[in-house]
Amino acid sequence: MPAEANLSERRSYDVMVVGAGAIGLCCAWRASQRGASVVVLDRAHPPAGATRVAAGMLAPIGELAFGEPDLLRMTLDAGEMYPGFVAELETASELGTGYVQCGALHIALDRDEAAELRRVHDLQRALGLGAEWLPPRRCRELEPGLTPSFNGGVHAPAEAAVDPRRMTAALLAVLAAEGVELRGGVEVTEALIDGERITGVRTNADEELAAGAVVLASGAWSGSASWLPESAQPPVRPVKGQILELRAPDGQAPCERIVASERVYLVPRPDGRLIAGATTEERGFDSTVTAGGVHELLREAYRLLPDVAEMELLESMAGLRPGTPDNLPLIGRGALDGLILACGHYRNGILLAPLSGEAVAELLDHGELPESVAAADPERLSLTAGVAR
Numbered sequence: 001m002p003a004e005a006n007l008s009e010r011r012s013y014d015v016m017v018v019g020a021g022a023i024g025l026c027c028a029w030r031a032s033q034r035g036a037s038v039v040v041l042d043r044a045h046p047p048a049g050a051t052r053v054a055a056g057m058l059a060p061i062g063e064l065a066f067g068e069p070d071l072l073r074m075t076l077d078a079g080e081m082y083p084g085f086v087a088e089l090e091t092a093s094e095l096g097t098g099y100v101q102c103g104a105l106h107i108a109l110d111r112d113e114a115a116e117l118r119r120v121h122d123l124q125r126a127l128g129l130g131a132e133w134l135p136p137r138r139c140r141e142l143e144p145g146l147t148p149s150f151n152g153g154v155h156a157p158a159e160a161a162v163d164p165r166r167m168t169a170a171l172l173a174v175l176a177a178e179g180v181e182l183r184g185g186v187e188v189t190e191a192l193i194d195g196e197r198i199t200g201v202r203t204n205a206d207e208e209l210a211a212g213a214v215v216l217a218s219g220a221w222s223g224s225a226s227w228l229p230e231s232a233q234p235p236v237r238p239v240k241g242q243i244l245e246l247r248a249p250d251g252q253a254p255c256e257r258i259v260a261s262e263r264v265y266l267v268p269r270p271d272g273r274l275i276a277g278a279t280t281e282e283r284g285f286d287s288t289v290t291a292g293g294v295h296e297l298l299r300e301a302y303r304l305l306p307d308v309a310e311m312e313l314l315e316s317m318a319g320l321r322p323g324t325p326d327n328l329p330l331i332g333r334g335a336l337d338g339l340i341l342a343c344g345h346y347r348n349g350i351l352l353a354p355l356s357g358e359a360v361a362e363l364l365d366h367g368e369l370p371e372s373v374a375a376a377d378p379e380r381l382s383l384t385a386g387v388a389r
């Protein structure tokens with residue numbers, strides 16, 4: 001993203017997106033494709049939110065939790081959209097995204113974990129999801145690098161992964177080519193409000209930018225967007241996650257598919273890197289990498305794939321997931337006219353980005369939220385009548 005605003009640039013847009021993470025960029029792309037003039041603002045340069053550190057698992061089955069049927073429906077829909085989405089993005093940007101439908105293998109390391117994994121697998125089967133219980137021998141046929149002793153696993157062949165940093169680069173390229181204005185290093189500091197309507201924003205450069213609609217796509221910072229009136233700040237909180245990037249000396253990741261236990265997941269990249277994630281911590285906006293977090297991830301990764309011990313530790317990172325009270329995202333009208341929420345995607349923001357982008361573009365274009373994201377309508381938390389926290 002260009003670091004500075006050019007004063008000759010326009011100051012009025014159909015759509016302004018605050019936040020250049022996966023969600024904001026997908027919203028901007030789809031809105032621009034429908035003919036809107038779009039500006040994307042991000043205070044970081046390049047964008048430095050959760051998208052930069054995410055593992056990029058596209059794993060509706062692996063992320064399945066009891067009592068979240070609406071989220072499952074949305075993540076399954078998003079997973080189905082992904083092959084078409086990345087094909088379009090890669091063609092339009094001429095850049096790769098690292099997308100690969102590699103499948104996932106969830107391993108039970110002991111009897112307790114096996115009992116829990118079977119419980120989840122029963123739910124997967126009851127819902128008709130593509131997941132099969134395999135004994136250890138069959139698991140090892142799929143992934144020979146697995147630890148010699150464990151109690152079985154669940155294979156979900158349709159799960160996939162993408163490299164969120166490469167996807168971001170592709171989205172930025174395609175947006176620039178489409179004429180979307182990308183402004184990095186620009187922080188929104190104040191909302192311009194006329195009666196009940198948001199009409200634009202003021203930035204840290206004391207510049208006023210007007211827009212027909214303002215899309216709040218500020219990830220974990222959406223809930224503390226103090227530039228909005230308090231009643232318009234959605235109930236989004238930061239949930240810290242630490243994550244590691246490793247590389248094998250021979251350039252071959254020690255697994256072909258996502259390999260996960262109760263405590264860690266390992267995501268191979270096509271170039272031989274391996275992502276090990278992630279902790280889940282309620283620490284407010286603290287995003288330090290801790291010795292304890294790194295130790296836990298390495299220990300649990302090693303328990304699954306002993307070859308991890310030989311790998312080079314390339315990077316350790318921490319990011320802030322945008323959590324909501326019910327773990328569903330917030331997609332739809334906010335508490336001011338002209339304010340659209342596209343935030344709160346918690347653990348699945350990379351997976352849900354294409355679905356959310358389409359939905360926001362549809363809402364901007366036709367005034368209606370598509371049925372596919374109806375469950376994410378902020379109205380469920382009474383956001384249009386003040387904030388439920």
Ligand SMILES: Cc1cc2nc3c(=O)[nH]c(=O)nc-3n(C[C@H](O)[C@H](O)[C@H](O)COP(=O)(O)OP(=O)(O)OC[C@H]3O[C@@H](n4cnc5c(N)ncnc54)[C@H](O)[C@@H]3O)c2cc1C
Pocket residue numbers: 018019020021022023024041042043044047048049050051052053054055056057058186187188189217218219220221222227240241242243277278279318319320321322342343344345346347348349350351352
């Ligand atoms: C460790 C970890 C692993 C994860 N793994 C996965 C995974 O495997 N699969 C998956 O689907 N999801 C995963 N997630 C979740 C996913 O990363 C998030 O849900 C998603 O990235 C959220 O995207 P976003 O665009 O809403 O926010 P972000 O990517 O956080 O972007 C928000 C942007 O808003 C900008 N901003 C904030 N305030 C302002 C302001 N006032 N003015 C201007 N700009 C502002 C920030 O600089 C930031 O760039 C993971 C998250 C973490 C932390």
